[in-house]
Amino acid sequence: MRQQPFREIARELTRRVREGIYVPDSALPPRLELMREFGVARATLDRAIRELMSDGVLIGRHGSGTYVNGSGVGRRRVAVIGGINPEEDMGTPFDLTVIPVSELKVKSAWKRLFDFDGLLWMRPEAELLPVIDAVGGQLPQVLVNRVHPGTAYVSTDHRGAYHAITKERLALYPAAKVFFLRSSLNSLALDYRFDGFVDACREQGRFYELLHMPTEFEAKLALLHERIPVAPGEMRILVADARAHTGAVMRFAAERAACWKRELLYSDFDNDYGRDVWGVEVTSFLQEPSRLFREAAAKLGRMLEGGDDGEEGVLIAPERRDGDT
Structure with missing residues (x-):
């Protein structure tokens, strides 16, 4: 999609005004000169000039022609x-x-x-x-x-963050089973996080189980109970692509009486809630919008x-x- 010629001309004339090539209160070069320079018809040039007059970049002076506005160009x-x-x-x-x-x-x-x-x-x-x-x-x-x-x-470096924490935890627990909690929402940011997780698993030569998480809380909880076994002293690493699954994970851990950092590791994103919400402080990554x-x-x-x-x-x-x- 190419922008129309009059817009290109208007943009170039505005640049010249901003850079002082055409100084405030100076007359615009003659129409014929500009027409030859840009290789356009009079109607195209006139339309560009009208746009700039409407934006306050140029002003018309009766009987004298078109001038650069002495008040300067407004904000971009x-x-x-x-x-x-x-x-x-x-x-x-x-x-x-x-x-x-x-x-x-x-x-x-x-x-x-x-x-x-x-x-x-x-x-x-x-x-x-x-x-x-x-x-x-x-x-x-x-x-x-x-x-x-x-x-x-x-x-935000979504991919790099998930790669780093996954690689670190896989190295610490080489025998742990690994699970990724994937949202149904289509989002490029969630894709980046998943890609970072997969990168780390491939580098470490580790298999993982992908859980496609439902949207409803009870369905999430049921899926976690169905797919993630918890046994005393055996580590499970859970990585969620969003905070939306954390409530279900917290309930799952409580119902299975799993011990954090002994039988379960969990991390998510954008979770700045404290212990007063989850009962624990969740390992997470926080952005700065x-x-x-x-x-x-x-x-x-x-x-x-x-x-x-x-x-x-x-x-x-x-x-x-x-x-x-």
């Missing part, structure tokens, strides 16, 4: 696709517009993205990857908490200024909380 317009939580938006230099994912389900709506200077994709899932690929390098864009080849990103957003916004800002080519992503290790499990 950035679309946040997927919404933003209050704890994430700690303040940015951008004029942010939230675009719900539902608005991009129709391909004809994708062109709206080119109305902005840059894009921040908030935890995009697989259905948005074709849109991201279609935008490509035509517009600066950064993924927040997701990783996609060829696109700039700032993400506000940091992810701040660093993604900063990266986008550098890309907009031409100081960051956007090719390298940033992985941020989550905080590991070693608890009782």
Whole structure:
């Protein structure tokens, strides 16, 4: 998907204003000169200029032509696709517009993205990857908490975290049976965690049992009782891809009278609850949503200024909380 010529012209003229090539209160070069430079018809150039006048970048002076606005260019317009939580938006230099994912389900709506200077994709899932690929390098864009080849990103290192803890526990307990509790939810972040777990099992030459967890609590509990044997002195390693399964695991451990760190090891993600909730402190990984957003916004800002080519992503290790499990 290529952006329309008038948008490319508008973006280039805006860049020249921001970089001082066209100084405030100076006249825009003659229309014929710009038409020859960009290789477009008068109507295309006029449309680009109208866009910039609407945005306040340029102003028209009756009888004198078109000038750069002496008040300067306003904040860069950035679309946040997927919404933003209050704890994430700690303040940015951008004029942010939230675009719900539902608005991009129709391909004809994708062109709206080119109305902005840059894009921040908030935890995009697989259905948005074709849109991201279609935008490509035509517009600066950064993924927040997701990783996609060829696109700039700032993400929690989900895969690395699960690889590290799984590898460590497999090495400590070479005879333990290993179980992965997999959610039914389709999520790239959950996929990354599972991939990290599998990487560690393969490196250690260990087999594991995959439990496809139901959504209902009682069904989860029944599956755990059915599939995970507990015997005195025999270690079982459980790794869950999300906190959603922790309640069932805690009940299972209590009903089987299993001893933590002697017969059961368990870890999950985003579980900051204390002993007053579970009776134990669960070993978990904690993300920093506000940091992810701040660093993604900063990266986008550098890309907009031409100081960051956007090719390298940033992985941020989550905080590991070693608890009782």
